[in-house]
Amino acid sequence: MPNTATLNPAKSKPPEKLIIDTGALVASYPAVPITIDCVIFGFEENVLKVLLIRSDLKCYEGKWSLLGDILGETEQLDEAAYRVLLQRTGMNDVFLQQVKTFGNPGRHPGGRVITVAYCSLLNIRHHELKIYDNELHWHAVKTLENMAFDHQQVIDECYKWLQKRIQEHPLAFNLLPEKFSLRELQNLYEAILGVELDRRNFRKKFFSMDFLIDLEEYEENVPHRPGKLYKFNFEKYELNKKKWIGIDF
């Protein structure tokens, strides 16, 4: 027994009988169908959007649904999420992260189905959609309605996750073109967080973090003075990112 266990010999009892046939054990467990749902965020015209399709269930006729699929029998969860993305959008180089599992017994009209929600971020401009089955389209996150299943709740949770996460991690750059102006970056933060930020302080903050590479290039075809273009230095970020957040709540 490891030295870390603080045993109480008077009370503690070892397992009654060890199970040998683990296969029979697992076969005796009730099983539940598992799906993966992808909340795919994009950013266009200064609006945060999410990719949705029409539900193909009669009882949700006309309603919108997340991109999802059944988990393959030998598939990893992450693997399945990347597969859903690839099958439904044709894209495979996209940010993706598990956010939360939803298991309300009544969430699917056909019986219990548990879904693992993944959040994904992509640049709408860079990744042109090539598949349009089931009216696959971008919808503004702020004005969603007519969602099938519990997908409004799933999106709400992923949106909250994104709002928090984008403040502490360089997620924004997955939603922007590779070359972006500081104004575009600020518009993205303002749209996602729903706040107004001071232009000059925002700029100062990002320059002080020192992860932006000045490309010495300028915006084109803008109806005003063109801004400088930057790209994010992911290599430098990986080496220098904050380890210590600090106690504060």
Place this chain on the structure above:
Amino acid sequence: MPNTATLNPAKSKPPEKLIIDTGALVASYPAVPITIDCVIFGFEENVLKVLLIRSDLKCYEGKWSLLGDILGETEQLDEAAYRVLLQRTGMNDVFLQQVKTFGNPGRHPGGRVITVAYCSLLNIRHHELKIYDNELHWHAVKTLENMAFDHQQVIDECYKWLQKRIQEHPLAFNLLPEKFSLRELQNLYEAILGVELDRRNFRKKFFSMDFLIDLEEYEENVPHRPGKLYKFNFEKYELNKKKWIGIDF
């Protein structure tokens, strides 16, 4: 169609045929057994501990396992996690939160089992264990070994979650007695984060947050000058907690 959908009528196709029999649909899905595993953290003698039992599988004989159980057929995920906690420890007023779902197809020797990991925090002193089946005991998190399944990985993820979370949320107070000294609070942070903190600045930080209630009571039976006791003002925290974190990474 909602005004938020940016349709491309040339390419977009509605669902081919709507599914009416959702029950048959769900019944056709492959199903996977689901378990809930609870990573229950406690704090004792300035060491972060986790509650474990002996595995009752022959192939993991002598190895340690998280407290878990199969998800009931009509049970919510959170509900099942609270049930596991109550059944295995006799406690029901404990902090609990979903952290991550683990679905590696090879993680269980008896076949595919997906587990939803919950993180739980409790005060070892306040909640005396009353059930000791399967050698239920506290183990120091830092020196774990001989874990069954992928439970080392599950604990690692929950520990990382805790390290981050405790800096931004008042979780610490679930691990401490209701009345605590600032020294105890600091010891807890130092043990969980694995850092040394300056006593004077730590104290200043917590006083400036202004969520500690000075009980005008003092420690007893300590072999030195007794420190003042405090409790955490959860009501005030709920009203005044930070909404805006700030961009920083």
Place this chain on the structure above:
DNA sequence: ATTTTATTATGTAATCTTTACGCAAAGTAA
């Protein structure tokens, strides 16, 4: 009773960060 020791409690100065602004320069449109 006095001294020693450990620990609590409070303070302060220097540095860094955040916030709230001001203003000149560059490009577009009247």
Place this chain on the structure above:
DNA sequence: TTACTTTGCGTAAAGATTACATAATAAAAT
């Protein structure tokens, strides 16, 4: 040319963090 918008740079005040100093209190040792 002039007005307008937006970029880009700057600065001063307030606030937060860091590093370190010292007095006060209680227990234990002399």
